[in-house]
Every structure is written in structure tokens, then in C-alpha cells.
Amino acid sequence: MRYLNYLFLLQYKPTIKRQVLGFLVLFLTLCSNAEGQTNTLNKSSINLQETNGPRWVKGELVKAGVLNTPDFSFTDDFGAYQQFSNIKGLFFNGLDYNGKQTKVFCWYGVPNGLKTGEKRPAVVLVHGGGGTAFPGWIKEWTDRGYIAIAVALEGQVPGEKVEHSNGEKLWPGHEFSGPRRIGFFEDVVTKKLEDQWFYHAVADVMLATSLLKSFPEVDVESIGISGISWGGILTNVITGIDDRYAFAIPVYGCGFLHETPHYSSLLTHLNKEQRQFYLQNWEPSLYIPLQEHPTLFVNGTNDFHFTMNSFTKTYETSKNEKHLYVEHNMKHGHSPGWEPEEIYAFADYVVKKGTQPLIPRFKRLRKNNELVYGYNGKVTKVYLYYTTDTADWGRDNYTWEQTTMHFSDSKKIISGKLPENSQAYFVNIIDSEGLMYSSPMRMVKKNSH
Structure with missing residues (x-):
């Protein structure tokens, strides 16, 4: 249900939760009979009584x-x-x-x-x-x-x-x-x-x-x-x-x-x-x-x-x-x-019905720190990026380290060792045309893989 996407708004600070909840209630009411319909940008779809959002x-x-x-x-x-x-x-x-x-x-x-x-x-x-x-x-x-x-x-x-x-x-x-x-x-x-x-x-x-x-x-x-x-x-x-x-x-x-x-x-x-x-x-x-x-x-x-x-x-x-x-x-x-x-x-x-971008998909991080991804398409290179410090995302000396990963085109599997003390990581894969696509960054949960 598309309107459930609004639930993410509740992560905001308590000072605005009341307004967000009010907005959510109003939106649920408006959309209760619209499930499955395509949203179109026209005047009839606008409730002009809303005053924010x-x-x-x-x-x-x-x-x-x-x-x-x-x-x-x-x-x-x-x-x-x-x-x-x-x-x-x-x-x-x-x-x-x-x-x-x-x-x-x-x-x-x-x-x-x-x-x-x-x-x-x-x-x-x-x-x-x-x-x-x-x-x-x-x-x-x-x-x-x-x-x-x-x-x-x-x-x-x-x-x-x-x-x-x-x-x-x-x-x-x-x-x-x-x-x-x-x-x-x-x-x-x-x-x-x-x-x-x-x-x-x-x-x-x-x-x-x-x-x-x-x-x-x-x-x-x-x-x-x-x-x-x-x-x-x-x-x-x-x-x-x-x-x-x-x-x-x-x-x-x-x-x-x-x-x-x-x-x-x-x-x-x-x-x-x-x-x-x-x-x-x-x-x-x-x-x-x-x-x-x-x-x-x-x-x-x-x-x-x-x-x-x-x-x-x-x-x-x-x-x-x-x-x-x-x-x-x-x-x-x-x-x-x-x-x-x-x-x-x-x-x-x-x-233009061109080639679909490569998609590296996270599979698991084993207890021995072996990291495994799956993928689609043809891969020529894979790089792991990791950082050992996420205390301040904007700090000048904040760095990402690069290392290569192994991959199998027959099994469509990427694997490699995640270095100790890593706090966050992502993978970049490069296809046969030299195009690069990334996995989303993941945070390492302490004592849990």
C-alpha cells in the first residue's frame, strides 16, 4: 500500500511528530478508496485544505x-x-x-x-x-x-x-x-x-x-x-x-x-x-x-x-x-x-531498451568475516570499499579503503574477506563495457553477522 510509505516520517523529532501523524491520518482517509490506482498529476487529485507537506x-x-x-x-x-x-x-x-x-x-x-x-x-x-x-x-x-x-x-x-x-x-x-x-x-x-x-x-x-x-x-x-x-x-x-x-x-x-x-x-x-x-x-x-x-x-x-x-x-x-x-x-x-x-x-x-545496470545483491556476512554478494550480468572487476571510522561522516580525514574481491561468473557469486574493525562497507562491480554500479552501504553490526 503506497500510503504506508509515509510511516518513515515518524523517525523525525518529537517536535513535529504531531503534525506528521495528523498528515498521515488525513492521507489515509483520502487514499482509502484509491488502492492500486496510478497517481496522476491533475487538479482533481489535490486536496487544497492541506496547509503543509x-x-x-x-x-x-x-x-x-x-x-x-x-x-x-x-x-x-x-x-x-x-x-x-x-x-x-x-x-x-x-x-x-x-x-x-x-x-x-x-x-x-x-x-x-x-x-x-x-x-x-x-x-x-x-x-x-x-x-x-x-x-x-x-x-x-x-x-x-x-x-x-x-x-x-x-x-x-x-x-x-x-x-x-x-x-x-x-x-x-x-x-x-x-x-x-x-x-x-x-x-x-x-x-x-x-x-x-x-x-x-x-x-x-x-x-x-x-x-x-x-x-x-x-x-x-x-x-x-x-x-x-x-x-x-x-x-x-x-x-x-x-x-x-x-x-x-x-x-x-x-x-x-x-x-x-x-x-x-x-x-x-x-x-x-x-x-x-x-x-x-x-x-x-x-x-x-x-x-x-x-x-x-x-x-x-x-x-x-x-x-x-x-x-x-x-x-x-x-x-x-x-x-x-x-x-x-x-x-x-x-x-x-x-x-x-x-x-x-x-x-x-x-x-532505449539498453542494457540493465548491474545489481550487486548482499547475501551474507559470515562469522569469519567472509562477505558474499550475488549479481546479474557479466562482471570483469569487483572492488570492496570499507571504512573503520564512522564517528563523524563529515570529518576531513574520513577515508574509504579499497580492496579487490573474487567473483564467479558461472555461479554469479562475489566473495571476499571484510577487514577487521570495518564499520561500513559497499561493493562496486564493473561490467564488460567498463560501466560501474554499486551496492548500498551497509553498517557492520557488532558481534552479529
């Missing part, structure tokens, strides 16, 4: 018109920054900000050689903090046969970064810009929902999706979404309330941010009302159990912002088809975030 946010966005095709126009104003002939700029109308109409800049690209009447799969690209709409990111997708749209989420337009009086370097903006991000949700409560940056960012991505669906060259059943860092956070939230995506690939960004060293510290800068608003309305872990599409979760072992404890918990909370790519010491950034070939292979698997 994903259904309330979804209702406000639907009322604002994010499912409608926005007015748009292509632009040649930024020809100096048009790096590729198959990628061009456009503006579409965003939601009102402070009572005034906004416009959102995007780069839009199609594969070279696209024929009239031909349809291709597409992807919406969601940048992270300090980023913008990157033509190079679009080209990675168009070179592989996808249509792609990259959305500038803080009112940016192409150009060089400009240093402001406070020393911060920002991308240039324009007169119809929406809000910029203010720290870690520092504008919640201080501004109405419809004027908060995160609300506009979610809306802009959903509007870009609505725009894609209106283009005749787009296969509307094969639209995916991929976001990097803050874009990964947004991807996890958006796909919990918008079921129009065929696949999702959040990179770095995850849920349970209040359990990471970095973001839990930033949350202390908010007052009690702001923290509660975030936990009840924007925390990605509220949205992840609502997702219905195949997802590839991508991260590095030592990411400062999105640590392995919260990242793994995000993966485990997901109820849909899911796969993992965890790179040892992966750098944090936009370019490193779109480089892994596994990202594009995963999209091909979903919308």
Missing part, C-alpha cells in the same frame, strides 16, 4: 499553472555564448515573483541530424549552487541522441560572472528575474511560499517540462530529469510530486539533509519556525517515497555536502526501481557531476 506544495504549484505550456520565445541575444549550432537560447514565462511576471532563460538543444517529424527522448537539466544553464552539459546529452533543456534557476542569463560589492561573484541577471537562492532555505517563513526561491526553482523545472512536452520533436513518454548538487535536491523533490518523468538521476543531492554535518549546521542558523517549515515542506525525504520512476542515485564516497549516511538512507527510502553509482573520492562539481558514462547508459536502459 508535499500534497499542499503540489496543490499550490498546480493552481499556479506549472502543468500548462508557458509562453516562450527563442532568443539570439546571447550569440557570443552560443557554443554549439544545435543549441539555442530561449525565455519562457515563469510564475509571478513579488506580484510581477518573471521570465526564465534556458539553453535548448537537439541532436545533430534530427529529421522533421522525428521524435527523440529528452531530459531536463537542473544545475546546482553557483551554477547556471550550461551548454556543455546539454551537448553531453545531444551527442547521445537526446533532446535537452537546461534551466537557469536564479534569474541568470549567459555571460561572465560579475563581482558584487560583497565580494560574491554572480552570473549576470535580467530585469524579469525571479529570486536568487538565499543560503540554506533562509527565505522560508520570511517570505510567502510563492515568493520563496525553492518554490520558484521547483516551478521553473516543472514549467520547462511542460514546455518540452509541447515540442513536436520530443517523445513525451521518454522525458527524464537529472540534477547536480542543489539540482539533485530539487530533482528528488520534483519527482515526488510530478509523475511525468521516465527516469531521474540526482547527482550528489539527497534527502535527510538535517542528518548531514554540513546542512545540520546550516539549519541551526534558522529560527525554530523556519526549521519546522523546512522539515515539513521542503526536506527531500518527504518526497522520495512518492516517486514512481526508475532512479539512478549518484555520489562520491567523501562528498562534503551529501555524506554517505544521508545518501544511503535516501536510496533505502526510495520505493521504486533504483540503482547506485558511488565513486571513490568523486570530486564535487558540475563537470564531474555529468561526466560518468553510467548516467547516460542508465537513461538508455530506461527509454
Whole structure:
């Protein structure tokens, strides 16, 4: 029963359990006659009496018109920054900000050689903090046969970064810009929902999706979404309330941010009302159990912002088809975030009937510390990663050690010795095409295997 996914919310602190229980009761009532039905994103599915949580946010966005095709126009104003002939700029109308109409800049690209009447799969690209709409990111997708749209989420337009009086370097903006991000949700409560940056960012991505669906060259059943860092956070939230995506690939960004060293510290800068608003309305872990599409979760072992404890918990909370790519010491950034070939292979698997990703499945950890996994497909290499210290997930000297494991393609078994004093571990397997996929991290239970 899909609504039972909400039970995971009860892990939150007692200060918000009362609200969560109230929400659960209301949701059970609404869904009591809907068992087995497919969730659709339409106005009739929204209970507008709710005043917090994903259904309330979804209702406000639907009322604002994010499912409608926005007015748009292509632009040649930024020809100096048009790096590729198959990628061009456009503006579409965003939601009102402070009572005034906004416009959102995007780069839009199609594969070279696209024929009239031909349809291709597409992807919406969601940048992270300090980023913008990157033509190079679009080209990675168009070179592989996808249509792609990259959305500038803080009112940016192409150009060089400009240093402001406070020393911060920002991308240039324009007169119809929406809000910029203010720290870690520092504008919640201080501004109405419809004027908060995160609300506009979610809306802009959903509007870009609505725009894609209106283009005749787009296969509307094969639209995916991929976001990097803050874009990964947004991807996890958006796909919990918008079921129009065929696949999702959040990179770095995850849920349970209040359990990471970095973001839990930033949350202390908010007052009690702001923290509660975030936990009840924007925390990605509220949205992840609502997702219905195949997802590839991508991260590095030592990411400062999105640590392995919260990242793994995000993966485990997901109820849909899911796969993992965890790179040892992966750098944090936009370019490193779109480089892994596994990202594009995963999209091909979903919308082009490509090869299914390898799935290492934990079988047992014996008393002699022998670790056993099963797998599917053809394997060429297997690596075990383990750490002997999980006291502080964000500590600078936190390390993962690598060792090889044995595997049998005839028996589809992986085996190896887990070193003594290991506290957490996971496995990476590499297939015959050199693609790498990961098992979820597991914690070692003391005196129990």
C-alpha cells in the first residue's frame, strides 16, 4: 500500500511528530478508496485544505499553472555564448515573483541530424549552487541522441560572472528575474511560499517540462530529469510530486539533509519556525517515497555536502526501481557531476531498451568475516570499499579503503574477506563495457553477522 510509505516520517523529532501523524491520518482517509490506482498529476487529485507537506506544495504549484505550456520565445541575444549550432537560447514565462511576471532563460538543444517529424527522448537539466544553464552539459546529452533543456534557476542569463560589492561573484541577471537562492532555505517563513526561491526553482523545472512536452520533436513518454548538487535536491523533490518523468538521476543531492554535518549546521542558523517549515515542506525525504520512476542515485564516497549516511538512507527510502553509482573520492562539481558514462547508459536502459545496470545483491556476512554478494550480468572487476571510522561522516580525514574481491561468473557469486574493525562497507562491480554500479552501504553490526 503506497500510503504506508509515509510511516518513515515518524523517525523525525518529537517536535513535529504531531503534525506528521495528523498528515498521515488525513492521507489515509483520502487514499482509502484509491488502492492500486496510478497517481496522476491533475487538479482533481489535490486536496487544497492541506496547509503543509508535499500534497499542499503540489496543490499550490498546480493552481499556479506549472502543468500548462508557458509562453516562450527563442532568443539570439546571447550569440557570443552560443557554443554549439544545435543549441539555442530561449525565455519562457515563469510564475509571478513579488506580484510581477518573471521570465526564465534556458539553453535548448537537439541532436545533430534530427529529421522533421522525428521524435527523440529528452531530459531536463537542473544545475546546482553557483551554477547556471550550461551548454556543455546539454551537448553531453545531444551527442547521445537526446533532446535537452537546461534551466537557469536564479534569474541568470549567459555571460561572465560579475563581482558584487560583497565580494560574491554572480552570473549576470535580467530585469524579469525571479529570486536568487538565499543560503540554506533562509527565505522560508520570511517570505510567502510563492515568493520563496525553492518554490520558484521547483516551478521553473516543472514549467520547462511542460514546455518540452509541447515540442513536436520530443517523445513525451521518454522525458527524464537529472540534477547536480542543489539540482539533485530539487530533482528528488520534483519527482515526488510530478509523475511525468521516465527516469531521474540526482547527482550528489539527497534527502535527510538535517542528518548531514554540513546542512545540520546550516539549519541551526534558522529560527525554530523556519526549521519546522523546512522539515515539513521542503526536506527531500518527504518526497522520495512518492516517486514512481526508475532512479539512478549518484555520489562520491567523501562528498562534503551529501555524506554517505544521508545518501544511503535516501536510496533505502526510495520505493521504486533504483540503482547506485558511488565513486571513490568523486570530486564535487558540475563537470564531474555529468561526466560518468553510467548516467547516460542508465537513461538508455530506461527509454532505449539498453542494457540493465548491474545489481550487486548482499547475501551474507559470515562469522569469519567472509562477505558474499550475488549479481546479474557479466562482471570483469569487483572492488570492496570499507571504512573503520564512522564517528563523524563529515570529518576531513574520513577515508574509504579499497580492496579487490573474487567473483564467479558461472555461479554469479562475489566473495571476499571484510577487514577487521570495518564499520561500513559497499561493493562496486564493473561490467564488460567498463560501466560501474554499486551496492548500498551497509553498517557492520557488532558481534552479529
